[in-house]
Amino acid sequence: MGAYLLKRILLMIPTLFGIMLISFTIIQFAPGGPVERVIAQLTGTDAGATSRIGGSGGDGLQGGGAAQPGGGSADGGSSRYRGGQGLDPEFIKQLEKQFGFDKPAHERFFLMMKNYLTFDFGKSYFRDVSVISLIKEKLPVSISLGIWMMLLTYLISIPLGIRKAVRDGEPFDTWTSGFLVIGYAIPGFLVAVLLLILFAGGSFVQWFPSRGLTSDNFSQMSLWGKVFDYFWHLVLPLIALALGAFTTMAFLTKNSFLDEIRKQYVMTARAKGLDERQVLYGHVFRNAMLLIIAGFPGAFIGAFFSGALLIETIFSLDGLGLLSFESIINRDYPVVFATLFIFALLGLVVNLVSDFVYTLVDPRIDFESREV
Numbered sequence: 001m002g003a004y005l006l007k008r009i010l011l012m013i014p015t016l017f018g019i020m021l022i023s024f025t026i027i028q029f030a031p032g033g034p035v036e037r038v039i040a041q042l043t044g045t046d047a048g049a050t051s052r053i054g055g056s057g058g059d060g061l062q063g064g065g066a067a068q069p070g071g072g073s074a075d076g077g078s079s080r081y082r083g084g085q086g087l088d089p090e091f092i093k094q095l096e097k098q099f100g101f102d103k104p105a106h107e108r109f110f111l112m113m114k115n116y117l118t119f120d121f122g123k124s125y126f127r128d129v130s131v132i133s134l135i136k137e138k139l140p141v142s143i144s145l146g147i148w149m150m151l152l153t154y155l156i157s158i159p160l161g162i163r164k165a166v167r168d169g170e171p172f173d174t175w176t177s178g179f180l181v182i183g184y185a186i187p188g189f190l191v192a193v194l195l196l197i198l199f200a201g202g203s204f205v206q207w208f209p210s211r212g213l214t215s216d217n218f219s220q221m222s223l224w225g226k227v228f229d230y231f232w233h234l235v236l237p238l239i240a241l242a243l244g245a246f247t248t249m250a251f252l253t254k255n256s257f258l259d260e261i262r263k264q265y266v267m268t269a270r271a272k273g274l275d276e277r278q279v280l281y282g283h284v285f286r287n288a289m290l291l292i293i294a295g296f297p298g299a300f301i302g303a304f305f306s307g308a309l310l311i312e313t314i315f316s317l318d319g320l321g322l323l324s325f326e327s328i329i330n331r332d333y334p335v336v337f338a339t340l341f342i343f344a345l346l347g348l349v350v351n352l353v354s355d356f357v358y359t360l361v362d363p364r365i366d367f368e369s370r371e372v
Contacts, residue, residue, distance in 0.1 A: 005352065012348045017113070019344045020337070024109050027333065034099045034125050034331050035092070099125065112337065121338035126330060131338040134323060141213055141312070141319030144230075149238055153245045158292065160246070161253025166280070168258060176250075184247035189310035192240035196314065200236060208236050211316035237315045249292070256288040293357065 096102050103111075115122065121131035164173045197203050200210035209215065215229050260266065261284060269279045309321035320339070327335035 005356070008352050008355070012345075012352075015348060016341070016344055020113060020116075020341060021109065023337070023340055024105075024112075027336075028105055032331055033101075034333065035095045035101065037126075037331050038095055039092075116338075116341050121341075122334045124327075124335050125332045127332075131334050134335060135320070135339070135342070138318060138320050138323045141317050142321070144213060144234060145237060145241060145311070145317070145319065148234060149242045149245065152238060152242050153249055157246050157249035158253050158289075161250040162257055162280070164250065164254040165257035165261065166276075168254070180247040180250055183243045186243070188240045188244055189314060191243055192236070192311055192314045195236045195240060209233050213317060237311055237317065240311050240314075253288075253292060256290075256292065257284060260284045260288040290358070 093102070100108060100111075119132075123130050124134060127134065160176065164176060167173050195208075196210055199205060199207045209232065213230065213233050214226075215221075215233075218226060218229060221229060257280075261280075266279060266284060269283050270276075274282070309325050311317070312319045312322045323335065324339050326332075327339070
């Protein structure tokens with residue numbers, strides 16, 4: 001196992017490098033960029049940004065601008081930028097230098113990767129704060145949604161999946177399968193809008209808050225009041241997020257248990273006189289839960305960065321999903337590439353942890369005999 005882990009760790013380096021290189025290359029051919037964004041702001045033609053560019057944004061670039069990726073060149077002057085006609089070419093060159101685009105693309109890329117190896121992600125182009133500070137600021141929302149959604153999904157889907165396996169083909173199995181499929185087919189953002197209309201003061205009752213993670217007077221509440229207020233704000237977003245997630249986990253649990261229940265060792269255990277509960281939880285459970293337990297690290301990390309953009313927008317939750325979207329729209333490349341680097345690195349690490357958990361759950365699995 002040790003040799004396999006070492007190979008996988010070494011393989012992470014070229015994999016991560018390739019992900020960043022491909023993404024960086026694509027950005028070079030994408031229309032627009034930070035320089036064009038600033039020009040559009042100055043000329044009053046910018047209608048696509050999700051937030052205004054502050055006057056201090058330029059100052060905030062000096063700490064890490066040269067190491068940040070993006071498109072553009074200092075050679076073409078104002079003619080290379082839409083809306084830049086009529087502006088002083090020297091001003092355009094100063095903008096390019098400020099954003100670090102006065103260097104060739106390959107040099108910008110290697111400077112970026114050099115800084116990223118030390119987890120120096122620089123500053124946001126337009127917010128005058130470090131990228132790490134931005135991520136830390138948005139992380140509590142994503143953690144709240146991710147952890148509770150994952151726990152809710154596991155706590156409901158696993159018992160439901162076991163019950164469906166035990167009663168396979170019965171009315172309970174049929175009806176629950178129908179409900180799960182319907183819930184999976186309905187997009188989460190439609191569920192979120194419906195919940196707002198029905199229960200958050202849209203057109204009917206206002207039993208739940210419609211925005212934010214806490215109330216305005218949260219700091220003045222007692223400890224139990226804060227706990228209640230926090231979870232009360234999470235009810236509707238979690239329902240919208242987790243409704244579709246139940247389906248995959250429930251059916252995976254059911255199919256895993258059905259595969260094990262039909263095996264010879266289960267019939268042998270029943271022949272020895274063990275009751276159904278002893279057979280199910282004493283023999284079947286460990287083997288049937290192998291895939292689910294081993295996939296827990298991936299679900300744990302993936303829950304933070306799942307597609308919660310629309311849910312965050314609908315419920316006014318300022319998390320990582322919304323931050324990534326706004327950064328792409330605003331061409332805030334330091335934030336875009338830093339989040340991509342962090343997510344890719346976490347994904348590679350989680351896949352490695354998942355393989356390790358497999359061996360803990362079932363020591364019979366031997367990765368040493370496999371090719372990486």
